[in-house]
Amino acid sequence: MAASTPSGAPSSKEKKYDRQLRLWGANGQNKLESAHIALFNASAAGCEILKNLILPGVGQFTVIDDKLVEEADLGANFFLDEESLGKPRAERTAALLGELNPDVKGNYLVDSLSNTLSAKPELLNPRSTPFTHIVIISPVPTPLLLQIPIEIPVFLVNCVGLLFTLRISAPLHTIVEAHPESLVDLRLLNPWPELSALAAEKTKNLEVQQEMDGDEGMSDHEHGHVPYLVLLLKYLDDWKRRPEGDGTHPSSYKEMTAFRSFVQDKMRTHVPGGSEENYEEAVAAVLKHVRKAEVSEYAKTVLDHPACANVTSESTNFWIIAKAVKQFLESPEQGNGLLPLSGGIPDMKAESSGYVALQNVYKNKARHDAALVQKNVQSILSSIGREPSSISLEEIEIFCRHANFLRAISFRPFSAELSTDEFHKKVVKDAFESWDADSALINDYVAFRAFQEFITQNNGRAPGDTEGPLDEDTVEMQRLAKAYLSEVGCSLELAERTENIIGELVRYGGAELHNTASLAGGLVAQEIIKIITQQYVPGNNTILFDGISSKTGTYVL
Amino acid sequence: MTVADHPKCGAGGLGCEVLKNLALSGFTDIHVIDMDTIDVSNLNRQFLFRAADVGKPKATVAAEFVMRRVKGVTITPYYGAIQDKGPDYYMQFQLVICGLDSVEARRWINATLVDMVDPENQESLKPLIDGGTEGFKGQSRVILPTLSSCYECSLDMLTPRAAVPMCTLASIPRQPAHCIEWASILEWPRIMGDKKLDNDDPEHITWLYEKALERAKEFNITGVTYSMTQGVVKNIIPAIASTNAIIAASCCNEALKIITSCSPFMNNYMMYMGDEGVYTHTFEHEKKEGCPVCGTLATDYEASGEWTLDEFIERLKEKPDIQIKKPTLSTERRKLYYAGPPQLMEMTRPNLDKKLKDLMDSGEEVAITDPGLPFSLRLNVIFSK
Numbered sequence: 001m002a003a004s005t006p007s008g009a010p011s012s013k014e015k016k017y018d019r020q021l022r023l024w025g026a027n028g029q030n031k032l033e034s035a036h037i038a039l040f041n042a043s044a045a046g047c048e049i050l051k052n053l054i055l056p057g058v059g060q061f062t063v064i065d066d067k068l069v070e071e072a073d074l075g076a077n078f079f080l081d082e083e084s085l086g087k088p089r090a091e092r093t094a095a096l097l098g099e100l101n102p103d104v105k106g107n108y109l110v111d112s113l114s115n116t117l118s119a120k121p122e123l124l125n126p127r128s129t130p131f132t133h134i135v136i137i138s139p140v141p142t143p144l145l146l147q148i149p150i151e152i153p154v155f156l157v158n159c160v161g162l163l164f165t166l167r168i169s170a171p172l173h174t175i176v177e178a179h180p181e182s183l184v185d186l187r188l189l190n191p192w193p194e195l196s197a198l199a200a201e202k203t204k205n206l207e208v209q210q211e212m213d214g215d216e217g218m219s220d221h222e223h224g225h226v227p228y229l230v231l232l233l234k235y236l237d238d239w240k241r242r243p244e245g246d247g248t249h250p251s252s253y254k255e256m257t258a259f260r261s262f263v264q265d266k267m268r269t270h271v272p273g274g275s276e277e278n279y280e281e282a283v284a285a286v287l288k289h290v291r292k293a294e295v296s297e298y299a300k301t302v303l304d305h306p307a308c309a310n311v312t313s314e315s316t317n318f319w320i321i322a323k324a325v326k327q328f329l330e331s332p333e334q335g336n337g338l339l340p341l342s343g344g345i346p347d348m349k350a351e352s353s354g355y356v357a358l359q360n361v362y363k364n365k366a367r368h369d370a371a372l373v374q375k376n377v378q379s380i381l382s383s384i385g386r387e388p389s390s391i392s393l394e395e396i397e398i399f400c401r402h403a404n405f406l407r408a409i410s411f412r413p414f415s416a417e418l419s420t421d422e423f424h425k426k427v428v429k430d431a432f433e434s435w436d437a438d439s440a441l442i443n444d445y446v447a448f449r450a451f452q453e454f455i456t457q458n459n460g461r462a463p464g465d466t467e468g469p470l471d472e473d474t475v476e477m478q479r480l481a482k483a484y485l486s487e488v489g490c491s492l493e494l495a496e497r498t499e500n501i502i503g504e505l506v507r508y509g510g511a512e513l514h515n516t517a518s519l520a521g522g523l524v525a526q527e528i529i530k531i532i533t534q535q536y537v538p539g540n541n542t543i544l545f546d547g548i549s550s551k552t553g554t555y556v557l
Numbered sequence: 558m559t560v561a562d563h564p565k566c567g568a569g570g571l572g573c574e575v576l577k578n579l580a581l582s583g584f585t586d587i588h589v590i591d592m593d594t595i596d597v598s599n600l601n602r603q604f605l606f607r608a609a610d611v612g613k614p615k616a617t618v619a620a621e622f623v624m625r626r627v628k629g630v631t632i633t634p635y636y637g638a639i640q641d642k643g644p645d646y647y648m649q650f651q652l653v654i655c656g657l658d659s660v661e662a663r664r665w666i667n668a669t670l671v672d673m674v675d676p677e678n679q680e681s682l683k684p685l686i687d688g689g690t691e692g693f694k695g696q697s698r699v700i701l702p703t704l705s706s707c708y709e710c711s712l713d714m715l716t717p718r719a720a721v722p723m724c725t726l727a728s729i730p731r732q733p734a735h736c737i738e739w740a741s742i743l744e745w746p747r748i749m750g751d752k753k754l755d756n757d758d759p760e761h762i763t764w765l766y767e768k769a770l771e772r773a774k775e776f777n778i779t780g781v782t783y784s785m786t787q788g789v790v791k792n793i794i795p796a797i798a799s800t801n802a803i804i805a806a807s808c809c810n811e812a813l814k815i816i817t818s819c820s821p822f823m824n825n826y827m828m829y830m831g832d833e834g835v836y837t838h839t840f841e842h843e844k845k846e847g848c849p850v851c852g853t854l855a856t857d858y859e860a861s862g863e864w865t866l867d868e869f870i871e872r873l874k875e876k877p878d879i880q881i882k883k884p885t886l887s888t889e890r891r892k893l894y895y896a897g898p899p900q901l902m903e904m905t906r907p908n909l910d911k912k913l914k915d916l917m918d919s920g921e922e923v924a925i926t927d928p929g930l931p932f933s934l935r936l937n938v939i940f941s942k
Contacts, residue, residue: 008766008783009759018598022788022795023692048802055601055798074628078577081626100604162810162820179832225729347732352776355731514581515809518574522802526693526831529799536693539834547810548820550827552837 013103020056027177028533029057035532036060036130038123040113041137042067042093044076044512045159048521049135050093051079053528054100061097062107062131064116065090076514113140117147126151133528139455139462139510142418150413153531155524158448160462161508162547163501164520165448167557168538169414170531172307174318175407176399177535178298183342183401186289188232189249190338198361199233202226202354206234207266220271227350227358228282232290235263235282250290260286278349293338295329295404302406303329313384317391320384321399322406324376328369334376340369340400370400411541417557418452424557425488431555432490441544441553443497448544450480451505462510470506477502504548516547567591568615568634570796571656571688573605574805576619579654580627582813588650590635590642591616596757602798639666644673652684652815654808658794660715661931663687667700667708668850668932674703684815688804692795693831695804698842699811699823703851706825709932710845733773733780737789740768756791765790803829855922855935862914862940866894869913869938873925881927881934888917888924896927914940 014021021029035058039046042065050061069084069092077093084092090108098106111120113136122128126149134148138158148154153170191199203226210217239259240247250259260283267279295303302308303326307319328334343366345359374396378388399406417424431442454463454477463473481502482492494502523545530538542557568576568591579587593615595606605622606615616634624632635642639662647653647669657663667685675681685700687708700707725731726739745754745765755761766786773781787793807827814822826842829835847856860869866886874881886893893916894908895901908916917923919940926933 009763010783012597014784015597016600018601018784018787019793019796020601021784022793023797051604052797052799052802055604057601076581078581078626082628099607101600102608350729350731352729352731352778356777515578515806515813518578518802519806519810522799522804522806523831523835525799525802526797527835529797530831536831537833543835550807550810550823550837550839552835554834554836 017057024177024529024533024535028535031533032529033057033059035132036062037133037135037528038062038064038131039135039137040064040116040140042077042079042089043137043159044073044078044514044517045157045164045520045524046135046137047077047079047093047097048518049155049157049524049528050097051100052521052525054097054104054106056529057101057103058532060105060107060130061094062109063090063094063097064109064111064113065093066110066112066115076512076517078514114144117144124148124152133532135524135528138452139460141456141460142452143456145414146418148414150415154414155528156414157520157524158451159512159517159520160451160510161504161513162516163444163448163504164516164523164545165445166520166524166527166539166543167414167417168411168527168531168541170411173407173409173411173531173534173538174302174316175409175534175537176318176402178402178405178407178537179535180405182346183405184289184344184346185293185342185404186229186345187293187338187341188229188236188290190293191233192365194365195361196233196237198358199230199237202230203234206231220268223268224271224276224278225349225351225354226278227348227354228278228285229345229348229358231263231266231278231282232285235259235266236290238262256287256290259290281348295339299339299404299406302408305408307408311380311384313386315384317395318399320380320391321373321377321396323380324373324396325400325403327376328373334372335369339403340373341366342401342404343367344401366400367397370397373400407537409538409540412556417542420484420487427556428488429490438495438497440497441546441551442555443495444501444544444546444553445542445555445557446481446484446494446498447477447501447505449484450477450502453480453484455510462505464506464509465511466509474502474506477506501546516545519545519547567656567658568603568605568619569593569599569656569658570602570690570798570801571805571808572615573603573619574801575654575656575809576605576623576632577627578806578809579812580623580630580632582809585629586631586633588633588635589616589620590637590639591619592636592638602796602801604798638662644669647673647683648681650683652686652812654686654688654812656688656805656808660712663708664712664850665931667702670700671702671707671851672932686808686811686815688808690796690800690804692797693800694829695800696826696828697804697807697811697823698826699815700825706842706844707848707851709850710848711826711842730772730776730778733769733778733782733785734789736769736772736776736778736781737765737786739772740765740786741790744768762787762790800829800831803831849934850932855937858936858938859941860913860938862912862919864913865910866913866916867909870894870909881925882929884925884927884930886923886925888921891916893917893923913938 017029037053037058039050042063054061067089069080069087069089073080079093079096088110090110094106094108116123129152134152134154136154136156138156150169151171156167158165205216205218208217210219236249239245239250239262250256264283267276269275302322308322308326311319311323325340329339343362345362374393377391377396381388381390428442431440434440451463455461463477464470466473478494481494481498486492527538530536539554540556542555544553568589572589572591576587576589594612595610595615595618597611599606600608605619610618614636616636620632620634624630653670655663655666670683670685673681682702685702687700688697689695721735721738726735726743730736730739741754766783769781769786811822814820823839824841827837827839829837844851849856870884883896885896892905894905917938920937923936923938924933
């Protein structure tokens with residue numbers, strides 16, 4: 001990505017991508033521009049997915065499809081026109097999609113998935129593939145699906161009538177920037193010496209009313225501009241030392257509300273308006289910010305992951321820095337049970353200089369923590385034979401800032417789901433036992449699972465896509481759904497919702513409606529962008545959409 | 558599929574998607590209104606536009622593109638504001654889909670469609686489908702004017718950006734945004750006088766950026782960037798193609814259901830959240846009792862009969878849920894005060910100094926119109942004892 005011009009004004013690329021750079025930044029954009037997406041089956045849904053990746057500037061795309069454009073395609077696919085009739089779909093969709101963004105390189109191959117797997121195996125070999133991510137639009141028989149190596153992220157989409165499903169299979173996915181609502185971690189109950197010292201100094205004469213200029217007392221103006229963080233630190237200390245107290249911080253809800261009144265009572269009320277904004281902010285912040293700094297479950301999952309313990313020369317930077325953070329956390333000289341500080345503080349009523357001074361105490365601590373983590377990173381890098389400076393301080397600082405929000409997501413492979421392993425059985429059974437099972441989209445999954453079996457047994461033909469009577473296909477779909485339920489160990493009666501969804505699937509005979517394809521195009525592209533940029537949190541691992549009731553459901557299947 | 562006369566407002570991020578979806582869903586007669594021209598920052602999602610189209614009207618370019626690509630559809634563009642058109646224009650359509658970017662425009666179209674409803678004439682009820690996005694999130698909703706919750710009913714769901722107190726901007730900035738707002742709100746008029754600040758003029762943004770940067774330096778504040786300056790001044794909301802696709806398709810899905818009656822349409826609000834996994838929430842937003850637009854009764858308002866009309870107006874201006882600036886007031890029997898035209902203003906000005914009790918009876922209905930209000934507000938003014 002081109003850097004800004006010296007005056008700070010944006011480059012032409014930054015102008016074009018401004019509205020998205022505000023979400024994923026230059027970092028995310030660079031990852032997007034390095035991605036190469038393969039689309040198997042240039043259906044309407046497939047083209048809509050690509051559209052939503054080409055517009056934000058994905059590096060390359062390749063359309064792989066062996067069909068010729070028919071009249072029916074024009075009714076559903078916006079990236080085909082009358083001139084395309086009779087020509088290869090791969091060629092025409094690649095051309096019309098390519099017009100969307102001159103910065104994206106488009107390619108096509110007139111071929112099918114099965115032939116690619118058998119005749120051009122290098123294209124889908126993890127060591128030689130040019131593709132970073134693969135999108136497959138069903139129907140794809142199960143044996144073909146199982147041939148796709150698990151090292152490449154795959155997005156499998158079924159889109160029929162008003163319904164669609166997305167199944168994501170990907171290697172272990174790690175996220176630094178999950179974009180939680182706030183990264184703020186104030187450490188009010190675990191202040192470090194510099195913070196305590198600042199608070200003590202700024203509140204030295206808090207209770208002394210200034211009588212005249214120059215005396216040691218605090219004027220009303222000064223008193224009303226002591227940042228609430230400093231107030232809370234002081235009053236937490238006072239609370240601990242109360243003669244009637246037991247020397248601990250407030251922790252129960254009852255103690256917290258008592259502490260709130262304790263703070264409220266110290267407000268000067270003889271001032272204009274009868275109250276002080278900084279005290280009001282302090283009171284409002286008690287329940288939100290007065291709590292022990294803790295390591296989140298998500299961060300624990302990352303730090304306790306085997307990939308963190310077993311860092312090798314093959315490990316990604318994520319796991320190397322994670323290991324360094326874990327060392328920091330566990331070392332009595334470093335974090336001593338706490339993660340590196342994120343370093344940000346919210347805005348609050350204060351004088352500029354008082355606020356900046358406080359902000360610097362947090363920033364300096366965050367910098368100091370990150371420097372310690374950097375040392376750990378360097379020694380890990382040496383131990384695995386990598387250049388100790390090969391991971392930049394900037395990358396480490398970003399990682400530390402997000403340390404409590406790290407994610408590692410294991411996507412289960414297709415094989416685990418389609419062989420109906422014990423884990424899968426449990427998820428499905430649990431879903432059927434939930435209170436809202438009657439209307440839950442697990443019923444839709446059962447129908448789609450029968451759909452997958454049907455196309456596998458009928459050489460790629462979708463149920464309902466037939467000259468013969470639809471009833472036969474419906475009966476067969478119901479039989480397959482029941483067989484699947486029996487495999488899982490659920491009741492053999494089909495739920496009303498499952499029957500209805502089977503009816504919908506057969507009625508549309510595997511055909512896409514443009515509008516549903518367009519919605520799928522948006523949803524699937526969002527998930528692909530999250531995986532590519534390693535920002536925000538993708539759904540794990542099956543997302544179902546029902547356009548009849550406008551509902552979605554997500555299951556780890 | 559039946560031919561549907563069918564407008565949509567806006568040819569922006571949602572609008573491009575909506576036009577494509579409607580055309581490929583079999584709608585043959587579509588109207589599109591948009592007052593904007595194409596900007597380079599639209600190209601990351603508004604897929605009917607190319608770099609060569611920058612500067613041209615969105616409505617026209619979008620209509621031409623879709624008609625070229627999809628055979629058998631007629632799209633009539635109008636390059637202008639939705640407010641340029643009145644009830645006669647909106648009456649010709651079966652429903653309206655909105656992909657608008659401002660609260661004002663949404664309030665206006667909502668109030669207009671509610672106002673058009675004539676209980677004697679079923680055809681006068683035009684369903685309104687509204688969509689909006691922000692980053693990975695969005696919402697779509699179906700409004701049946703007068704029958705279900707309207708846009709005004711849910712106005713309080715908006716969380717407006719908390720305004721920074723003027724004294725913070727003027728003397729104690731703490732955040733980079735404070736320095737930027739100081740530059741645009743205080744410093745620009747001080748130095749530039751009457752010259753209007755144009756948020757789309759890069760030279761103006763550069764001026765603000767440099768001023769904000771200087772001020773930040775003075776107060777040891779870090780983080781002012783050109784991009785942030787632009788974001789704060791223009792109140793930029795992040796927008797991406799994929800979210801637009803989701804919300805627009807959801808809107809069109811409901812339009813199809815309404816037109817074809819193929820299945821029940823959404824009742825009546827869907828939120829989509831894609832930041833963490835995929836989460837949707839569909840619920841019924843309820844009509845607000847006493848909604849100033851779709852409520853059937855005038856709202857009660859307590860006043861003192863001793864207040865002058867001028868005092869009454871000043872107090873109304875302070876009410877945050879009304880937001881009026883230059884109101885015109887009247888009762889069934891008399892004109893109380895007209896903010897324009899000049900002759901009427903002259904004629905009604907003397908009323909400003911009169912006491913309310915001398916102008917009306919307690920419980921009498923006062924109709925209030927204002928440039929900031931897309932509808933006429935009705936209050937039952939009840940004198941407190």
